[in-house]
Amino acid sequence: xxxxxxxxxxxxxxxxxxxxxxxxxxxxxxxxxxxxxxxxxxxxxxxxxxxxxxxxxxxxxxxxxxxxxxxxxxxxxxxxxxxxxxxxxxxxxxxxxxxxxxxxxxxxxxxxxxxxxxxxxxxxxxxxxxxxxxxxxxxxxxxxxxxxxxxxxxxxxxxxxxxxxxxxxxxxxxxxxxxxxxxxxxxxxxxxxxxxxxxxxxxxxxxxxxxxxxxxxxxxxxxxxxxxxxxxxxxxxxxxxxxxxxxxxxxxxxxxxxxxxxxxxxxxxxxxxxxxxxxxxxxxxxxxxxxxxxxx
Amino acid sequence: xxxxxxxxxxxxxxxxxxxxxxxxxxxxxxxxxxxxxxxxxxxxxxxxxxxxxxxxxxxxxxxxxxxxxxxxxxxxxxxxxxxxxxxxxxxxxxxxxxxxxxxxxxxxxxxxxxxxxxxxxxxxxxxxxxxxxxxxxxxxxxxxxxxxxxxxxxxxxxxxxxxxxxxxxxxxxxxxxxxxxxxxxxxxxxxxxxxxxxxxxxxxxxxxxxxxxxxxxxxxxxxxxxxxxxxxxxxxxxxxxxxxxxxxxxxxxxxxxxxxxxxxxxxxxxxxxxxxxxxxxxxxxxxxxxxxxxxxxxxxxxxxxxxxxxxxxxxxxxxxxxxxxxxxxxx
Numbered sequence: 001x002x003x004x005x006x007x008x009x010x011x012x013x014x015x016x017x018x019x020x021x022x023x024x025x026x027x028x029x030x031x032x033x034x035x036x037x038x039x040x041x042x043x044x045x046x047x048x049x050x051x052x053x054x055x056x057x058x059x060x061x062x063x064x065x066x067x068x069x070x071x072x073x074x075x076x077x078x079x080x081x082x083x084x085x086x087x088x089x090x091x092x093x094x095x096x097x098x099x100x101x102x103x104x105x106x107x108x109x110x111x112x113x114x115x116x117x118x119x120x121x122x123x124x125x126x127x128x129x130x131x132x133x134x135x136x137x138x139x140x141x142x143x144x145x146x147x148x149x150x151x152x153x154x155x156x157x158x159x160x161x162x163x164x165x166x167x168x169x170x171x172x173x174x175x176x177x178x179x180x181x182x183x184x185x186x187x188x189x190x191x192x193x194x195x196x197x198x199x200x201x202x203x204x205x206x207x208x209x210x211x212x213x214x215x216x217x218x219x220x221x222x223x224x225x226x227x228x229x230x231x232x233x234x235x236x237x238x239x240x241x242x243x244x245x246x247x248x249x250x251x252x253x254x255x256x257x258x259x260x261x262x263x264x265x266x267x268x269x270x271x272x273x274x275x276x277x278x279x280x281x282x283x284x285x286x287x288x289x290x291x292x293x294x295x296x
Numbered sequence: 297x298x299x300x301x302x303x304x305x306x307x308x309x310x311x312x313x314x315x316x317x318x319x320x321x322x323x324x325x326x327x328x329x330x331x332x333x334x335x336x337x338x339x340x341x342x343x344x345x346x347x348x349x350x351x352x353x354x355x356x357x358x359x360x361x362x363x364x365x366x367x368x369x370x371x372x373x374x375x376x377x378x379x380x381x382x383x384x385x386x387x388x389x390x391x392x393x394x395x396x397x398x399x400x401x402x403x404x405x406x407x408x409x410x411x412x413x414x415x416x417x418x419x420x421x422x423x424x425x426x427x428x429x430x431x432x433x434x435x436x437x438x439x440x441x442x443x444x445x446x447x448x449x450x451x452x453x454x455x456x457x458x459x460x461x462x463x464x465x466x467x468x469x470x471x472x473x474x475x476x477x478x479x480x481x482x483x484x485x486x487x488x489x490x491x492x493x494x495x496x497x498x499x500x501x502x503x504x505x506x507x508x509x510x511x512x513x514x515x516x517x518x519x520x521x522x523x524x525x526x527x528x529x530x531x532x533x534x535x536x537x538x539x540x541x542x543x544x545x546x547x548x549x550x551x552x553x554x555x556x557x558x559x560x561x562x563x564x565x566x567x568x569x570x571x572x573x574x575x576x577x578x579x580x581x582x583x584x585x586x587x588x589x590x591x592x593x594x595x596x597x598x599x600x601x602x603x604x605x606x607x608x609x610x611x612x613x614x615x616x617x618x619x620x621x622x623x624x625x626x627x
Contacts (some may be wrong), residue, residue, distance in 0.1 A: 095553065154350075156349055156351065158612065160610075160613045160616070163408060163409060168411070171414070173415075174381050174412055174415070175381075175385040175386055176387075178382075195610060197349060197351055197382060197609070198382045198609075199380070199382055199610060200406065200412065201608070201609070201610050202409065202608075203607065203608035203609075204608075207607075210613070210615070210619075225475060246619055247615070247619050247622070252350065258615065260615055260619060281607050
């Protein structure tokens with residue numbers, strides 16, 4: 001039997017806690033530690049007694065467990081992540097970064113090997129960035145549409161998410177979100193004219209995340225795009241079960257194609273309307289799995 | 297109290313023109329507006345600078361083209377822009393507007409999402425810009441929520457807070473209640489921005505002034521999203537009957553005539569559909585998208601508006617209108 005991937009999660013907010021629940025149910029992983037900064041944080045309470053270590057001294061706690069883990073999921077903040085990455089490099093571990101630091105290599109798991117620079121690191125000690133929820137949800141669709149287009153002139157990614165699923169970090173980093181999402185669209189298509197939009201909707205009951213891709217092209221083969229989607233999306237669904245095409249690719253005018261996906265969360269710890277957070281966590285776990293498999 | 301009248305013809309009016317307003321028109325209009333004694337003229341894409349997109353509509357001319365022509369034409373009247381975080385960014389859109397000499401920045405969020413404006417307001421305040429915090433779709437929340445969201449905008453540094461009736465849903469009583477609560481609860485100027493879906497845009501604006509608002513938006517001929525805004529010339533004409541003001545009517549009437557002759561075929565009006573959307577409380581800017589999808593799928597606009605209201609869609613969810621139509625038709 002292959003050895004389990006031994007990991008820790010740092011950051012005990014909603015995202016970190018959801019990651020823990022997800023990892024605990026994944027047969028390839030052993031969750032060794034959950035690390036926070038407050039002994040009585042609700043996230044730590046939830047995991048206490050269920051895993052080997054629940055620790056609350058941040059960086060110091062991390063220093064005590066490097067020997068027991070292969071890799072780290074970082075769900076803290078961009079500023080903290082920079083420090084964690086320095087320590088991880090000293091310890092020779094891989095890191096999957098869920099903060100908006102954008103320090104590591106952007107990865108959309110389903111596109112590994114399909115898109116320029118979308119490759120796993122050769123070194124075991126590596127840093128992967130999970131881009132943004134808009135980036136993760138749009139990338140498969142952009143890839144499917146762009147692969148069967150000629151003369152791509154503009155790419156646009158617009159997402160709407162439930163207000164309740166947008167935490168303080170999302171709200172404070174809208175500009176960074178937009179830039180990172182646009183960079184991903186540029187990386188996949190090679191087209192410089194990219195735009196991304198994020199809208200928060202406070203409706204009750206909360207709305208499910210939607211992401212729409214618009215592409216201005218000289219020509220697009222919609223039949224081939226649909227075939228590409230049919231083969232690609234089931235592989236996305238393997239790690240994001242709630243990923244679904246809701247408006248098929250269609251032409252808004254002779255040169256503008258559009259399509260929309262919906263992302264429902266799997267509901268590990270976060271509620272199903274948090275598809276935006278779910279897809280990031282799902283991508284993080286899948287990236288760690290693939291990285292370990294190829295470099296171990 | 298001196299009322300700051302803000303002319304949104306060259307911004308909200310772009311909704312009525314599918315964002316096709318020309319730099320020449322902006323320049324011609326600003327030359328007249330500059331003589332009217334109003335506080336500011338707001339210019340740009342209907343959803344604000346940086347919002348030109350396939351999602352809400354591509355602008356025919358760049359923000360830079362429109363703003364620089366307006367800047368050259370305005371000597372006395374301030375130049376303003378609307379900015380929605382999530383569409384526009386500080387680096388790509390706000391900083392160039394500062395560099396172009398924009399005087400009035402309005403940072404707009406949905407009525408519940410004031411926190412998304414913090415970074416952009418702080419960015420502007422640290423550069424000494426005059427900033428109004430704007431709460432859009434203000435009808436969709438109760439008075440307590442509205443006041444607390446307005447206080448947040450103020451705490452980030454907004455010089456004033458403006459509420460928008462983006463769906464044209466209010467009747468004068470609603471405006472009186474909300475503006476009174478805001479004037480009572482905040483230590484800054486309060487403003488109101490009407491839409492005329494139910495035909496009471498001017499009355500609502502007067503109610504706002506009566507309740508203590510000192511910033512009033514309007515547009516020439518009401519050129520704006522959905523059934524349009526409150527006509528600025530009519531607000532001022534009626535306001536002059538109630539209070540003494542140095543504002544002269546003639547320049548505003550000239551601006552109105554300029555809009556009428558230039559965009560005769562695009563003037564907004566109250567219709568069965570606008571009343572429906574106003575009552576449903578749906579963002580007026582959806583109108584062209586609803587019309588298009590209703591024609592494409594052969595579904596009534598009324599049914600679509602009602603369902604969009606039920607689902608409480610907000611600006612920026614234009615691409616969901618198609619999905620809603622398909623759901624209604626069980627496609």
